Structures are given as C-alpha cells and as structure tokens.
Amino acid sequence: LGGVVAGGGSRDCITYAGECLSSNSGQLFSLMAETFLYPRLEKLDIDNARTLVLSDIQNSMKNGAFAVQDVLHTVAYQGQTLGAPMLCNPHAAEMMDGSVIEAFKQTTISPQRIIVSAVGVDHDRMVEFADKAFSDLSQSRVPELVPAQYGGGDCRVPSEPGQVHLALGFEGMPCTAKEAIAAAVLQSLLGGGDQFSAGGPGKGLTSRIFRNVLSHPEILTATSFNVSYKDSGLFGIQATVNAQDAQKAITSVAEELTALRGGFSEEEVTRAKNMTMSALFLNLETMGIATEDLGRQIMYYGSRKDGKAIAAEISAITSQDLQKVAKQILSSPLSFAAYGDVAYVPSYSEIV
Numbered sequence: 001l002g003g004v005v006a007g008g009g010s011r012d013c014i015t016y017a018g019e020c021l022s023s024n025s026g027q028l029f030s031l032m033a034e035t036f037l038y039p040r041l042e043k044l045d046i047d048n049a050r051t052l053v054l055s056d057i058q059n060s061m062k063n064g065a066f067a068v069q070d071v072l073h074t075v076a077y078q079g080q081t082l083g084a085p086m087l088c089n090p091h092a093a094e095m096m097d098g099s100v101i102e103a104f105k106q107t108t109i110s111p112q113r114i115i116v117s118a119v120g121v122d123h124d125r126m127v128e129f130a131d132k133a134f135s136d137l138s139q140s141r142v143p144e145l146v147p148a149q150y151g152g153g154d155c156r157v158p159s160e161p162g163q164v165h166l167a168l169g170f171e172g173m174p175c176t177a178k179e180a181i182a183a184a185v186l187q188s189l190l191g192g193g194d195q196f197s198a199g200g201p202g203k204g205l206t207s208r209i210f211r212n213v214l215s216h217p218e219i220l221t222a223t224s225f226n227v228s229y230k231d232s233g234l235f236g237i238q239a240t241v242n243a244q245d246a247q248k249a250i251t252s253v254a255e256e257l258t259a260l261r262g263g264f265s266e267e268e269v270t271r272a273k274n275m276t277m278s279a280l281f282l283n284l285e286t287m288g289i290a291t292e293d294l295g296r297q298i299m300y301y302g303s304r305k306d307g308k309a310i311a312a313e314i315s316a317i318t319s320q321d322l323q324k325v326a327k328q329i330l331s332s333p334l335s336f337a338a339y340g341d342v343a344y345v346p347s348y349s350e351i352v
Contacts, residue, residue: 003028011073011082012229013299017288025121026129033133037109041098053093060087064165064339067157068238069225072167072337075155081148082229110140117295119287148232152333154348157340163220164243164340168253168351171332172226172233173325175300181313182325183226183235188279189264189272189322190237190256192223206271208259209237213252218245222253230300235329243341250351260326264319277311 003020005028016036020028039045060066070087077083114137116130150171173183191207193214213222222239237257241249283289284307297304334352338345 001028001031005032009086011084011086013296015292015295017291019288022120025118026125029126029129030133037134037137039101041101043098046096046098046101050093050096053088053096054090057088057090057093061159064159064163064240065221065238067159068165068167068337068339071155071157071339072169072234072236072238072335075153075337076150076169076171076234076335077148077232078151078153081146082232083148106140107142110142111137112139113142115295115298117291117298119291119294148229150232150332152335154334154336154338154351156338156342156345158342159340161341162243163240164246164338164342164345165238165240166246166249166253166345167225167236167238167335167337168250168257169225169234169236169335169337170257170329172235172329173228174231174233175228176230179321179325179328180228180233181310182317182321183228183233183329185269185272185276185314185317186260186322186326186329187224187226187235188275189268190224190260191275192221192237194221206268208256208268212256212259213237213239216248216252218242219249219252222249234335236335243344246338246342246344247346250346254351257330261323261330263323266319269317269319269322273314273317276314280310280314281307 001020001024003018003024005016005018007014007016009015016032018028018032067087070085074083074085079085111134114134116126118126152171173180189207190209192209209222209224213219218241220240220242222237224235224237226235227233237253239249239253284293294304334348336348336351
C-alpha cells in the first residue's frame with residue numbers, strides 16, 4: 001500500500017494514524033481498524049512489545065525535559081486523571097499480558113468514544129469505510145470520564161548527578177475556555193530556547209525568556225509551556241541548569257512569571273500574535289498534524305474551526321486580554337517539579 005502507520009497515547013486519548021495514497025485509503029483504514037479492534041495478543045507478540053516498552057522507558061528516563069513534565073503533571077493533579085504518569089512503570093510492563101490488555105479494551109473502547117478524522121479523502125467514502133469497519137462493534141457500558149481536578153504542590157525525583165530539570169507551573173486554560181487563545185499568545189510572548197540559540201545580541205530573539213532568563217549564562221535552557229485539555233491545563237516555564245545553580249534559575253523563572261501581571265507593550269503583543277499565527281499555519285501545512293487537529297477539535301468541541309477562523313481570534317487579542325489571563329493563571333496554586341540532581345533545590349515553602 002505504500003503507507004505508514006503509527007500508534008501513540010497521550011494524556012487524554014489514544015491515536016492510531018496512517019498515511020498513504022488516497023486511492024489506497026480504504027484498504028489502509030480497514031487494516032488499521034482490524035489491528036485496533038482485534039489485536040493478536042499471543043505471548044510472543046506481548047513479549048516483543050514488552051521489550052520495546054522497557055527500552056522506551058530507559059530512553060525516556062534519560063530525557064529530563066520529558067521526565068520533569070511527567071512529574072509536574074503528577075503533582076499538579078495528585079496522580080489522578082491528567083496526573084496519571086505517561087512513563088510506564090517497569091514493573092507494570094514486566095507483568096503485562098494479553099488478559100490485562102483485553103480487559104482495558106473492554107472498559108475503554110466503545111463506538112461513542114471513537115472519532116475518525118481524515119484529510120485528502122472524500123467525506124462520503126470515509127463514512128463508508130468507517131461503517132464497514134465498525135458495523136459489528138456494539139455499544140458497551142464504559143465508565144464516565146472523571147473531570148480533572150488541579151491541586152498544585154511539589155515533587156523532586158532524584159536521577160543522574162550533574163544537571164537538574166525544573167518546572168514551575170500553574171493551572172492554565174482548558175481548551176474549551178474562551179481564554180485559551182490568549183494563553184497561547186502569552187506562551188509565544190514568553191518564548192524560550194537554550195544558551196546556544198541565545199548567544200549574544202543581534203540574533204533577533206526578543207521574547208521575554210531570551211531577554212530576561214537566558215541572559216543568565218548559568219541557565220542552560222528555559223522554555224515556556226502551555227498545555228490545554230478539555231477541563232484543565234498547565235502553564236509555566238521549565239529550565240535546565242547545573243545542580244548548584246538551581247536556586248538562581250528558580251528565582252529568575254519565578255520573577256519572569258510574576259512580571260506577567262505588570263502588562264505588555266503593544267510591540268511585544270503584536271510580535272507574539274504574529275508568532276502564534278505563524279506556528280498555527282506552519283503546523284497545518286503538515287497533513288498528519290492537520291488530521292490530528294481535526295480529530296481533537298471534534299473530541300473537544302464537536303465541531304471544527306479552520307486556520308483562518310483561529311487566526312482571526314488571535315488577531316483580536318489585546319494586551320488587556322493577556323494581562324487578564326495572566327492574572328487568572330497566576331492566582332492558582334503553584335505546581336513545582338524537579339528531576340535530576342535535586343540536592344540544591346530549595347524547599348517548596350522557599351519557592352512560593
């Protein structure tokens with residue numbers, strides 16, 4: 001078929017994605033649906049998958065930027081709902097067998113939870129493909145999804161000595177909130193990067209983190225984050241430093257977040273809006289991202305806004321909108337996470 005297929009899980013959905021010539025879309029979709037609904041769960045298949053998962057766990061634990069976000073979500077949501085770890089427990093992987101996976105399928109997969117999205121395929125043809133693939137799938141009783149409850153707090157996870165990865169976050173905007181667009185622009189305004197890209201004047205890197213945080217040579221990387229889910233979100237800054245510089249990095253990041261209450265110039269607001277629109281349209285140029293975006297919008301809103309509609313909402317954002325959403329975000333309890341060499345990380349009470 002000349003196609004590519006991949007599966008992945010995030011905090012709020014499981015995604016099966018494929019890409020092929022449009023003329024082969026029916027065959028590829030049929031194969032994907034069969035694999036998704038009726039996977040072979042024999043011991044050899046489970047053992048092969050287990051080897052891949054255990055290897056992925058080892059690689060992910062070496063990725064401090066990923067690991068600290070996982071820890072931050074866990075503490076922000078008290079280990080429940082959105083706080084369930086993305087990083088699989090090695091013991092759970094070792095004990096996994098086909099019966100556990102089958103039980104998970106029975107309590108998770110149901111027609112009312114399946115969303116099919118496609119780009120580059122005629123809509124009526126796609127409906128036919130879906131009807132044929134899922135016609136035998138009966139409605140089942142699945143547990144109601146529990147809304148996420150943000151709590152805040154802190155957690156430090158010791159790992160390899162030398163560097164420490166830090167994250168300071170607050171409850172952000174759920175993607176269903178009208179302030180979600182303003183939060184996205186606010187993230188662009190903060191920006192981020194590393195010392196290599198920040199190296200000296202004249203590079204045109206004028207976001208606040210480049211000017212005010214990465215101007216400290218001790219801070220190796222610093223970047224803003226803004227993740228939105230259906231009923232909650234996380235907004236903040238994460239950084240990487242040598243262990244002994246943890247206090248200075250936390251102070252710098254905290255000052256930058258606090259400064260968001262003070263307002264913004266029209267120049268930086270305009271620049272941030274342009275950056276947000278540029279990233280939007282650049283992402284929508286990629287067919288895979290456009291397909292996932294379509295599915296997620298249906299999952300969250302039940303309908304889809306195209307790029308032009310979202311760009312119009314971005315253009316309408318004012319500095320007052322950004323200041324309002326910044327104050328709302330910063331009014332929530334702080335979530336703090338550290339991963340790596342945590343010996344020099346101050347206590348939660350010292351940070352707040």
